Amino acid sequence: GEVLDTYIICEDAEKTVWLIDKHAAHERMIYDRLRLREAEVMSQVLLEPAPYRPDRAAAGALEEELELINELGFGLEPFGEGTFMLRAVPEGLDAPEALAALDELASSLLSSRRPDKAAARDELLKTVACKAAIKAGRSSAREELQRLAEAVCSGRVRYCPHGRPVSWSLTRRELDKQFRRIL
Secondary structure (H helix, E strand, C coil): EEEEECEEEECCCCCCCEEHHHHHHHHHHHHHHHHHCCCCCCCCEEEEEEEEECCHHHHHHHCCCHHHHCCCCCCCEECCCEEEEEEEECCCCCHHHHHHHHHHHEEEEHHHHHHHHHHHHHHHHHHHHHHHCCCCCCCCCHHHHHHHHHHHHHCCCCCCCHHHHCCCEEEEHHHHHCCCCCC
């Protein structure tokens, strides 16, 4: 089931109760899928391009890493005087989410100033995964919840890409102790 439109609650075969942060678990699954893909990330062309005007420093950082950003599914091109035109977004993002992702990417690029392309790509993938993941506070389909729960309970997903745990588990014995059913 789902609690507070944010957490999944389930029980596994060993009678362990799990509380799972659905956003963090989904974010990790997307990140892992993107990271393993050597090919270019799929993108969706926007019917109506979106103008994007970051501050001067962010515009410089984005322009410097434009090739890398576009490899991640963005269709971002300079449009003059610190303005860009967003023509495509990574699969799973809509235009407003993509613009917010670009803000985060620019901030990340400015703070890290990493010359290492692999590290920069990894940071970009984390941001794209976060923006594309299921949002907390929104109800999810049962099949989606089940898929996430199976990934977490199997041990394939343990932490979000930023290092936060995605679940908390409680064994039958621990639960019985809480209710003083056993000494």
